[in-house]
Amino acid sequence: MKRHSCCYKQKLRKGLWSPEEDEKLLNYITKHGHGCWSSVPKLAGLERCGKSCRLRWINYLRPDLKRGAFSSEEQNLIVELHAVLGNRWSQIAARLPGRTDNEIKNLWNSCIKKKLMKKGIDPITHRPLSEVGKETNKTDNNNSTSFSSETNQDFFVKQTSDFSEYSAFQKQESNSLSVDNSLSKARFETQVCVKPSILLLPPPDNSSSTIDHVKVTEPNWETNCRTTSHLNNPCMEEMKWSDEYLNESLFSSPVYVKSETDFNSNIAFPWSQSQACDVFPKDLQRMAFSFGQTL
DNA sequence: AAAATGGTCAACCGCCCTAGG
DNA sequence: GCCTAGGGCGGTTGACCATTT
Numbered sequence: 580m581k582r583h584s585c586c587y588k589q590k591l592r593k594g595l596w597s598p599e600e601d602e603k604l605l606n607y608i609t610k611h612g613h614g615c616w617s618s619v620p621k622l623a624g625l626e627r628c629g630k631s632c633r634l635r636w637i638n639y640l641r642p643d644l645k646r647g648a649f650s651s652e653e654q655n656l657i658v659e660l661h662a663v664l665g666n667r668w669s670q671i672a673a674r675l676p677g678r679t680d681n682e683i684k685n686l687w688n689s690c691i692k693k694k695l696m697k698k699g700i701d702p703i704t705h706r707p708l709s710e711v712g713k714e715t716n717k718t719d720n721n722n723s724t725s726f727s728s729e730t731n732q733d734f735f736v737k738q739t740s741d742f743s744e745y746s747a748f749q750k751q752e753s754n755s756l757s758v759d760n761s762l763s764k765a766r767f768e769t770q771v772c773v774k775p776s777i778l779l780l781p782p783p784d785n786s787s788s789t790i791d792h793v794k795v796t797e798p799n800w801e802t803n804c805r806t807t808s809h810l811n812n813p814c815m816e817e818m819k820w821s822d823e824y825l826n827e828s829l830f831s832s833p834v835y836v837k838s839e840t841d842f843n844s845n846i847a848f849p850w851s852q853s854q855a856c857d858v859f860p861k862d863l864q865r866m867a868f869s870f871g872q873t874l
Numbered sequence: 875a876a877a878a879t880g881g882t883c884a885a886c887c888g889c890c891c892t893a894g895g
Numbered sequence: 896g897c898c899t900a901g902g903g904c905g906g907t908t909g910a911c912c913a914t915t916t
Contacts, residue, residue, distance in 0.1 A: 593885080593886075594884095594885075594886090594910090595884070595885075595910085596884085596885090615901075615902095616901070616902070617900080617901060617902090629901080629902085630886085630901090630902080630903095631885080631886080633902075633903090634884090634885065634886085635884090635885085638883095638884070638885085639884080666905065666906090667904090667905085668904075668905065669903075669904060669905085680903095680904075680905085681883080681884075681885085681905095682883085684905075684906085685882070685883055685884085686882095686883095688882095688906095689881060689882055689883080690881090690882085
C-alpha cells in the first residue's frame with residue numbers, strides 16, 4: 580500500500596477527526612472558503628493532507644448536509660438512479676440534495692443491495708436473478724422464481740414505488756443498444772431495444788446548454804427525428820439538435836425538452852440541471868427499463 | 875458474561891483526468 | 896508532448912457498535 584506522498588513526507592495525522600480539528604476546518608472554510616485544498620490544512624492549522632480536509636468537509640462538515648436516515652422515497656430514488664447510472668455515486672448524489680456519494684454508496688452496499696437480492700432482483704442489472712444467470716441463482720431464496728413466467732415471455736421487470744411491488748412491461752424490440760464510447764459524440768448504432776417514455780440525451784459537442792430533460796412523447800420508432808427550437812428555456816420547448824448530431828443517432832422519435840418544474844408534475848424524479856447531461860446513450864436501455872410507465 | 879458475528883459508516887487508497895508549466 | 900500537482904471518484908478497509916450464540 581502506498582500512502583499519499585503528502586501524508587508520508589509530512590507524517591500527517593490520519594484516522595478519525597477530533598472535534599477540535601472539525602472546528603478548525605469549519606471555521607477556516609466558513610471564513611475563507613476552501614480555495615486550493617492542498618493549502619487548506621496549513622492555513623487552517625491542521626496536520627492533515629488537503630485530500631483528507633476535502634473529504635471531511637464534503638462528507639461531514641458541509642452545512643447543507645441532510646442528517647439522519649434515508650427516507651423510503653430517497654431509497655427508491657437511489658434504486659431508480661442506480662438502474663440508470665450504475666455505480667456512479669457522485670452523479671446519484673447530485674440528484675439527492677443533502678446526501679453525499681459516500682453516504683449513498685454505504686447505504687447501497689450495506690442495505691439496498693441486500694433488499695434487492697432478497698426480492699430476487701439482481702442489484703447490478705436490476706433484473707430478476709432468475710434471468711441474470713442460472714448458476715448464480717442456485718442459492719437464492721424462493722422469491723426469484725415468481726418472475727419466471729414474465730421473463731420467459733420477453734418481459735422486463737420494472738420496479739415500482741416499493742421494494743415489494745413489481746410490474747412488467749413488454750419488450751418492443753429484440754435489438755440491443757450499443758454505443759461507441761471512443762467517440763466523444765456518442766451515437767446509437769442500433770435501435771433501442773425497448774420503447775422508453777423518458778429519455779435523457781447528452782447535448783451536442785461543445786454545447787454549454789443546461790438541458791435537463793428530454794422526453795419522448797410519441798414513441799414511434801419508425802418515424803424520423805423531428806426536432807425544433809432551442810435550449811435554456813424553462814418552459815416546455817421542442818429542441819433542436821444539430822443535423823450532424825441527429826444524423827449520427829438512430830434514435831428515431833420526436834424528442835422534446837421539458838423543464839424540471841414541469842417534469843416534477845409528471846414524475847418524482849428531480850434530475851438536477853447541471854448533471855443531467857452526464858447520462859450517456861449507453862444508459863438508455865437501463866433507463867427505459869427503469870421507467871416503463873407512460874406519462 | 876464473554877466471544878463471535880454482522881452491520882454501519884468514516885476515512886483512506888489508488889486510479890484517473892485535467893490544467894498548467 | 897511530457898511531467899507534475901490538484902482534485903474527483905469508486906472501491907475498500909477497519910473501527911465501532913449492536914445483536915446473536
